[in-house]
Amino acid sequence: MTQETPSPLLHLSQDHLGHGAEVVLRDLDIRLLPGERIALLGASGAGKSTLLEALRAALQQRDVAAAWCPQRQGLVPQLSVYHNIFMGRLDQHSRLTNLLNLLRPKPAHWQTVAALCEPLGIAGLMERSVEALSGGQRQRVAIARALYQGHDLFLGDEPVASVDPHQASQLIQLIHARHATSVVALHQRELALTHFTRVIGLGKQADDQGRVLLDVATDRLTPGDLDFLYPAAATRESSDVS
Numbered sequence: 001m002t003q004e005t006p007s008p009l010l011h012l013s014q015d016h017l018g019h020g021a022e023v024v025l026r027d028l029d030i031r032l033l034p035g036e037r038i039a040l041l042g043a044s045g046a047g048k049s050t051l052l053e054a055l056r057a058a059l060q061q062r063d064v065a066a067a068w069c070p071q072r073q074g075l076v077p078q079l080s081v082y083h084n085i086f087m088g089r090l091d092q093h094s095r096l097t098n099l100l101n102l103l104r105p106k107p108a109h110w111q112t113v114a115a116l117c118e119p120l121g122i123a124g125l126m127e128r129s130v131e132a133l134s135g136g137q138r139q140r141v142a143i144a145r146a147l148y149q150g151h152d153l154f155l156g157d158e159p160v161a162s163v164d165p166h167q168a169s170q171l172i173q174l175i176h177a178r179h180a181t182s183v184v185a186l187h188q189r190e191l192a193l194t195h196f197t198r199v200i201g202l203g204k205q206a207d208d209q210g211r212v213l214l215d216v217a218t219d220r221l222t223p224g225d226l227d228f229l230y231p232a233a234a235t236r237e238s239s240d241v242s
């Protein structure tokens with residue numbers, strides 16, 4: 001008996017994507033299936049954020065809800081960790097509930113947020129303003145806010161860029177434990193191979209600029225197969241050796 005391929009959550013097929021007159025990505029034909037864990041790789045400026053934004057917009061158009069963890073985080077520095085996380089669900093409560101909760105958090109909301117913060121190691125910081133946190137702690141708050149949204153699909157733009165490799169691995173596991181499907185831009189190649197099912201690699205060199213150079217299941221890849229996505233780093237490493 002043959003197994004049927006599930007229908008895609010999204011099929012993004014576009015000649016080009018960009019910003020104003022600048023074309024960043026070309027000839028896109030990307031299907032996102034339920035249950036997939038996609039790592040987006042590519043040198044800085046290759047277009048990972050641009051692709052994530054396009055996926056997000058296309059999902060919104062199709063009414064597919066996705067948790068979103070942006071690169072710039074968008075936290076409000078003067079507000080507490082609790083309030084920043086609560087903002088993940090502002091659209092799910094009435095304006096009055098949101099306002100009252102700003103003044104005096106409801107115990108039920110507080111407990112839900114505390115339960116999310118516990119495994120992220122920020123439960124003891126819930127009353128602290130975000131401006132008084134380290135970069136890694138802020139990143140955890142941004143992840144907690146995305147988890148609090150409570151969707152099946154997670155889109156993250158370098159959500160673990162500010163933490164060490166061990167913590168990054170733990171955070172990705174936590175994200176995956178709460179989301180069946182994920183698309184995450186990363187700079188850590190090892191993490192892509194160990195925690196994701198598929199890698200989409202974007203080109204940055206003159207000839208490859210803006211093209212999907214790789215769209216492969218991770219069980220068919222080794223770390224060395226990803227080196228060509230980072231030509232500047234490869235050149236630097238070889239000149240360091242010589």
Ligand SMILES: Nc1ncnc2c1ncn2[C@@H]1O[C@H](COP(=O)(O)OP(=O)(O)OP(=O)(O)O)[C@@H](O)[C@H]1O
Binds near residue numbers: 020045047071
């Ligand atoms: N809002 C914007 N307006 C104009 N150009 C933009 C905008 N955002 C990104 N770009 C340009 O699009 C190109 C791709 O940027 P993008 O942020 O998608 O790359 P990236 O792979 O996510 O990079 P990084 O790893 O540094 O975050 C770059 O040349 C960048 O300058």
